[in-house]
Amino acid sequence: MKALRIHAGPRARQHLENHGLQPGDVGVIPAAAGGPKGLILGPLDRFIFGEWLPQSSQPVHLVGASIGAWRMATACLQQSVAAFERLEHDYIHQNYDLPPGKKRPTAAHVSERFGQNLQAFYGGRIDEVLNHPRYRLHIVTSRGRHLLGREHRVATPLGYLGAFLTNTVHRKAMGAWLERVVFSSSDASRTSAEGAGAACAALPFGTSDYRTRQVLLHGGNFMQALQASCSIPFVLQAVHNIPGAPRGAYWDGGITDYHLHLAYGRQKQDAIELIADGAYPSSAGGQKDLNSGPTASPGLVLYPHFQHRVVPGWLDKGLKWRHHSTPALDNMVVLSPSPDWVQSLPNAKLPDRNDFTHYGADGAARAKAWFAATRASQQLVDEWQAWLARPDMNAVQPL
Numbered sequence: 001m002k003a004l005r006i007h008a009g010p011r012a013r014q015h016l017e018n019h020g021l022q023p024g025d026v027g028v029i030p031a032a033a034g035g036p037k038g039l040i041l042g043p044l045d046r047f048i049f050g051e052w053l054p055q056s057s058q059p060v061h062l063v064g065a066s067i068g069a070w071r072m073a074t075a076c077l078q079q080s081v082a083a084f085e086r087l088e089h090d091y092i093h094q095n096y097d098l099p100p101g102k103k104r105p106t107a108a109h110v111s112e113r114f115g116q117n118l119q120a121f122y123g124g125r126i127d128e129v130l131n132h133p134r135y136r137l138h139i140v141t142s143r144g145r146h147l148l149g150r151e152h153r154v155a156t157p158l159g160y161l162g163a164f165l166t167n168t169v170h171r172k173a174m175g176a177w178l179e180r181v182v183f184s185s186s187d188a189s190r191t192s193a194e195g196a197g198a199a200c201a202a203l204p205f206g207t208s209d210y211r212t213r214q215v216l217l218h219g220g221n222f223m224q225a226l227q228a229s230c231s232i233p234f235v236l237q238a239v240h241n242i243p244g245a246p247r248g249a250y251w252d253g254g255i256t257d258y259h260l261h262l263a264y265g266r267q268k269q270d271a272i273e274l275i276a277d278g279a280y281p282s283s284a285g286g287q288k289d290l291n292s293g294p295t296a297s298p299g300l301v302l303y304p305h306f307q308h309r310v311v312p313g314w315l316d317k318g319l320k321w322r323h324h325s326t327p328a329l330d331n332m333v334v335l336s337p338s339p340d341w342v343q344s345l346p347n348a349k350l351p352d353r354n355d356f357t358h359y360g361a362d363g364a365a366r367a368k369a370w371f372a373a374t375r376a377s378q379q380l381v382d383e384w385q386a387w388l389a390r391p392d393m394n395a396v397q398p399l
Contacts, residue, residue: 003341003379006387007308007399009330012300020391021333023056027299028204028264029075031068033254033314035232036351037306038067039370040337042088043378044304045071047385050081057134058299061204063260065140065253067091069229073122076129076137076185090117092370095363096356103357104235111237115227126222130185136201139183139217140253140260141228144238148177149248151238160233163255167315171322174315175211180256181245183217183225205262215245229253235353254314261312263328264301301332306350308336308399325399334399335384337377345373 008016015025029048032038053060064072070087077083096105096113122129129137144150148159163177187201200216217225221243228239228250238249303310309323310332316322342350346369347358359366387395 001338001383001387001395003338003377004383004387005308005334005336005338006384006396007334007336008396009325009327009332009399011330012333013393013396013398015300016333016391016396017393021300021302021388023053024058025300026053026056026060026302027058028061028063028301029072030260030262030301030303031062031064031071032259032305033066033068033252033257034259034306035067035353036091036355036370038071039088039091039351039374040306040377040380041071041304042084042374043381044335044384045075046081046084047381048302048304049075049084052388059134059136061136061138061201063138063140063204063262064229065257065260066230066232068260069139069226069253072135072137073129073139073226076132076135077125078128086121088374090121092367092374093363098361103360107235107237110235111227111231114230114236115223118223118227122223122226126219129222130217130219132185135185136187137185137217138201138203139225139229140257141181141183141225141242141250142178142253142255142257143181143213143246144249144251145175145177145179150240151249156233156238164315167313168319171312171316172210174256174313178251178256179211179213180207180253181213181215181250183215183221183242183245185217205264207263209263210256213246215242218244221245225250232353252314256313258312258314258316259305259310261310261326261328264331299331301329303332303334305334305336308334308397310334310399329399332399335380337380341379345376346370 019025062072062075064070074080074083074087094117096110098105144159146159147155147162159177163174166176167174182203184200184203186198198216198218200214203214224239224242228242230252231237231239231250232252233255238251240249241247242250310325310329311317311323342348351370351373355366355369
């Protein structure tokens with residue numbers, strides 16, 4: 001394989017050796033934050049959700065942050081292949097007005113335009129997302145606490161500085177500034193069994209690694225939750241007071257969970273203690289505090305990703321000692337592009353947010369480069385299909 005790399009945790013690797021990989025083996029699909037980098041996964045998304053997974057019938061949990069949340073919500077739409085094609089087109093051709101003499105648009109303008117784009121994309125189709133017969137959607141957001149409880153031109157930069165410094169000492173301690181809030185679609189089987197109203201689908205990962213709440217995702221908060229998950233601080237404005245959730249400011253889910261390095265299928269946080277340990281006490285209020293609650297049985301975790309390293313939080317990008325694998329990922333299979341293959345793409349790299357500044361007002365040139373990268377990534381699908389047909393364990397590297 002020249003374009004694709006496959007990495008697997010030890011339990012996942014044992015499964016691949018014994019059984020290969022079948023659609024019915026997959027219980028969880030995470031989707032990372034990372035902005036335009038996620039475009040490279042479009043062909044894989046279309047194959048997985050359009051051709052491969054429909055060959056099975058088990059429930060699958062889709063966990064996404066930022067562009068990953070947009071991708072996973074799109075997977076829940078009917079005729080998902082066409083929906084993914086539209087997502088790719090709309091993302092590539094997004095454009096923003098630049099103030100005179102500025103290289104970047106204002107956060108208010110980006111938030112307004114992005115909200116309009118989401119409304120155009122999902123308007124009239126939210127029920128398709130929330131009522132998919134197989135997929136349980138989990139949208140990850142980051143809720144500010146204390147100084148970050150409301151967006152403010154002075155308090156917000158100071159709050160993120162505090163979060164950065166605190167996180168450098170200990171990832172768990174960043175929970176004093178930001179908490180993980182997961183908006184989850186309902187699970188009809190749990191609702192029926194409990195004999196009550198709509199109940200959130202059980203999370204497919206343990207949550208004692210970091211301060212966490214879970215909120216029911218419904219038609220009244222879907223747009224706000226999805227926009228919040230994509231709201232990069234200082235690039236977009238925070239989304240405030242999402243219906244059904246604790247009051248406050250909500251930002252990009254990648255801040256707390258950049259690549260969703262989560263304890264998949266574990267009720268206790270024994271696996272991820274290499275990154276953070278301890279547990280916060282339960283929170284008051286109507287939402288679920290999940291530091292010790294049950295989790296769904298995950299099956300294999302299949303992770304199409306733009307790199308094989310699974311970095312915990314956005315503020316951990318420069319902390320290389322937090323980029324290693326942990327037992328939390330034992331049941332994970334990561335599909336990612338080869339670094340050598342990435343060198344063959346336009347500008348010898350994956351699309352990224354810096355391209356907005358690099359190309360400036362020349363949106364057509366940026367779109368051309370991004371489109372070329374997404375077309376080239378069809379090679380990832382071709383090589384994975386070949387591997388699925390004839391699994392070669394020599395091509396599977398340790399995660």
